[in-house]
Amino acid sequence: MISHCEQLLYQQLQAQGIHDSRVLAAIRCVPRQRFVDEALAHQAWDNTALPIGFGQTISQPYIVARMISELSKSSPRRVLEIGTGSGYQTAILAQLFERVYSVELLEPLLYQARRRLKMLDLHNVISRQGDGWQGWQSKAPFDAIIVSAAARCVPRMLLEQLADGGVMVIPVGESSQNLQRISRHGEHFTTQILEAVRFVPLVEGSRG
Numbered sequence: 001m002i003s004h005c006e007q008l009l010y011q012q013l014q015a016q017g018i019h020d021s022r023v024l025a026a027i028r029c030v031p032r033q034r035f036v037d038e039a040l041a042h043q044a045w046d047n048t049a050l051p052i053g054f055g056q057t058i059s060q061p062y063i064v065a066r067m068i069s070e071l072s073k074s075s076p077r078r079v080l081e082i083g084t085g086s087g088y089q090t091a092i093l094a095q096l097f098e099r100v101y102s103v104e105l106l107e108p109l110l111y112q113a114r115r116r117l118k119m120l121d122l123h124n125v126i127s128r129q130g131d132g133w134q135g136w137q138s139k140a141p142f143d144a145i146i147v148s149a150a151a152r153c154v155p156r157m158l159l160e161q162l163a164d165g166g167v168m169v170i171p172v173g174e175s176s177q178n179l180q181r182i183s184r185h186g187e188h189f190t191t192q193i194l195e196a197v198r199f200v201p202l203v204e205g206s207r208g
C-alpha cells in the first residue's frame, strides 16, 4: 500500500520531468526511510537531501532519478557507482541493472550501507572501500558510471574505465557545479551539460 507521502513524491518527480517508468518503479521499490537515521524517518519521503553523518548526505530523490534516467537510456548491465553513502541510490541501481559495483571512501558508511542492502536482499551489489578517483580498475570496463559527489574535474581513470558506448553521469565543479553526461565512442568522449546541482565534494585521494 503506497502512503500519501510516497504518492506526493512520485507526483513531484513526474512534474519535474521524470517519466522513465522503470526508474519510477525502482524508486517505489526502495524504502528510503531505511537509509536514514530513525530520527529523520518522518522526512524520508521528502524530495530533499538529508544528513547521513560524517558531513555527508543522502541524495535528493529527484537527482537520483534524473541521473539514473540518463544512464538507463543506454540499457547498461554493469554499473560503477562512486560514493555509496547511505546505499539508497545503490539499492535503486540494483533493481535496474544486472550488477552494481560501488566504491565508498568512508568505511563506517560503507558497512552500514552493506547491512541495509543485505536486509533488502539485494545480492547483485559488490562494494569496496576505496578512492573513487581511481574507479575500480580490476572490474572495468563499465557500461555506466554514476558519481555521487562533485569532482573538481572529470577523473581520467573513470573515463578510461568506461566501455565503448558507455555513459557516465557526474557532477563537476566546486562552488558552482554542473551535472554532466559523458558518452564514449571509441577514444572520443561527448559531454552534455544537464543542469546546475549541489553535491558534497569528491574528496581528493591519490589522483589518477
Ligand code: SAH
Pocket (backbone or CB within 6 Å): 052, 056, 057, 058, 059, 082, 083, 084, 085, 086, 087, 088, 089, 090, 103, 104, 105, 106, 109, 130, 131, 132, 133, 148, 149, 200, 201, 202, 203, 204, 205
Ligand atoms: N548517493 C549517495 C550519496 C552519498 S553523498 C546516497 O544516496 O546516500 C557522497 C558520498 O561520496 C559520501 O558517502 C562520501 O563519503 C563519498 N565520497 C566522497 N569522496 C569520495 C571518494 N574520493 N571516493 C569514494 N567515495 C567518496
